[in-house]
Amino acid sequence: MVDVCDNSGDVKYAASLFKQVIEPNVFLFNALIRAYAHNNFYTLAVAVYKKMLRHEPAENPLLPDRFTFPFVIKSCAGLTHHSLGKQIHAHVCKLGPKSHSMTENALIDMYTKCDNLTDAYKVFEEMTDRDVISWNSLISGHVRLGQMSKARAMFDEMPNKSIVSWTLMISGYTQTGCFADALVVFRQMQMVGIEPDEISIISVLPACAQLGALELGKWIHMYCDRRGLSLKSCICNALIEMYAKSGCIEEARQLFEHLTQRDVISWSTMIGGLANHGKAKEAIQMFQDMQRAKVDPNGITFLGVLSACAHAGFWREGLMYFDSMRNDYNIRPEIEHYGCLIDLLGRSGRLNQTLDVIRKMPMKPDSKIWGSLLSSCRTHHNLEIAVTAMEHLLELEPDDTGNYVLLSNIYADLGKWDDVSMMRKLIRSKSMKKIPGCSLIEINNIVQEFVSGDDSKPFSKDIFHMLEMFAMHQNEYDDIEDGSKQLQR
Known part of the structure; x- marks a missing residue:
């Protein structure tokens, strides 16, 4: 009956049944521990385990077995309770079987979730029968810590890979910003004949969105349609984001x-x-429609709303929504929300108010905040506040040439050529170089990266030749247009 309650999720009834048994045996203790662990009541699972150790029946004492430890260890992992997990590991060494893959895999998982890869590797190395779960747990640990090179090394060494193995790598690369690597692994997975599942699709779509890999994104969309996955909200949300970030806002709207x-x-x-x-x-x-639909917004929702107000110059509405976020929805503004507010007020020319907001921020303003203010100062020709912003930027990022150039341009706009000359000498004296910009384009399902000034690609000569042709044709067009204007006069 306890197992039945476990499967149905009714652990409260399972516990009441357990209490009615005067002399519970190991099987019953294991069943209740397993029920609590399966339903994420980790503290209660550990409590039952401790009760089992203290239980003194009339005859033989109750000892945990190979069916006890995996679920107690899982509970330690769920609690990320490292010291308790090590205690249970000691119990395994003393009371448990010498080798049991389910227990050993649980130990590896527990240590990786507690960020202790050293002990996780010790368990892994001592295993006589490693399976795909053992490898996946270690890879997951490296991914959690952002150690993608080590995760990749383990992944390449794996004798057999499951869909979980591939998804871990895709997800890890996406989370660490290695979007191109995520797409490469996704294609390799397809080449070996493993079909993407719901989780792998959710993991790769953000990479498509960041790189603008629209062709692959559309293929995934068609694949989801064929498999009926597009009906799931998590998949649909990821597709909406992919289309929106790839410039296809109407396709995103249709999905929505x-x-x-x-x-x-x-x-x-x-x-x-x-x-x-x-x-x-x-x-x-759409935000107003969301409110009418009785869906409570979160911090990300307000980032979108504030960004919309900033781009449209709706500074009054932006202030109203910023206050509503705090007062109506009890959402504490993060630095990103303040960044939108600073941009909003700065664009509207309210620079004194912007500076006042920055000074009253509950967290320390970062370089993006002060950089936004400096940019607004150039737009509205405010040298006094620009100098204040620059003083803070010199502390936060003294070697960023963009800030020096921006202040130099403000001096130039105001005709202060001596100050312009001073700034240019300062830039040269620091030997600062502007970080080259880059752009990405997807060609035949391959994302190509182009860095400003880079001629190392094998087809660079053809590209530069084509650009020269474009420039020549543009000059010819400009000459024709100028001639046409002269004739009209």
Whole structure:
């Protein structure tokens, strides 16, 4: 009956049944521990284990066995209770079987979730029968710590890889910003004949979105349609984000409109997408629709709304939504929200108010905050506040040439050529170099990166030749247009 309660999730009833047994045996203790662990009641699972150790029956004492330890260790992992996990490990060494893969895998998982890869490797090395779960647990530990090179080394060494193994690598690369590597692993997975599942698709779509890999994103969309996965809100939300970030806002909108169950992620993704595409009024309208749908916004929702207000110059509305976030929804603004507010007020020319907001921020302003203010100072020709912003930027990022150039341009706009000359000498004296910009484009399902000034690619000569042809044709067009204007006069 306890197992039945475990399967149904009714652990409260399972516990009441357990209490009615005067002399519970090991099997019954194991069943209740397993029920608590399966339903994420980790503290209670550990408590039952301790009760089992203290239990003194009339005859033989109760000792944990190979069916006890995996679920107690899982509970330690769920609690990320490292010291307790080590105690249970000591019990395993003293009371448990010499080798049991389920227990050993649980130990590896526990140590990796507690960020103790040293002991995880010790268990792994001592195993006589490693399976795919053993390898995946260690890879997961490296991914958790952002150690993708070590994760990749283990992945390449694995004798057999499951869909979980591939997904761990894709997810890890995406989380650490190695989006191109995530796409490479995804394609390798397809080449070996492993079909993507729901989790691997959710893991790779953000990489497609960041790189603008629209062709691959569309293929994934068609694959999801064929498998009926597009109906799942988590998949649909990821597709909406991919289309929105790839410049296809109408495709994103169509997916959103066909979504039957819209959660806060769906609304927030769509609002942010509209804001980033300059459709501020539509983004604000969608936020109002979200409120009417009785879906509570979160911090990401308000980032989209504030961004929309900033791009449209709706400074009054932006202030109203910023206050609403705090007062109506009890959401504490993060530095990103303040960044939007600073951008909003700065664009509108309210630089004194902007500086006042910065000084009253509950957290220390970063370089993005002061950089935004400096940029607004150039737009509105305010040298006094620009110098204040620059003083803080010199402390935060003294070697960023962009800040020096921006202040130099402000001096130039105001005709202060001596100050312009001083700034240029300062830049040269520091031997600062501007970080080259780069752009990405997807060609035949391969994402190509182009860095400013880089001629190392094998087809660079052809590219530069084509650019020269474009420039020549543009000059010819300009000459024709100038001649046409002269004739009109």
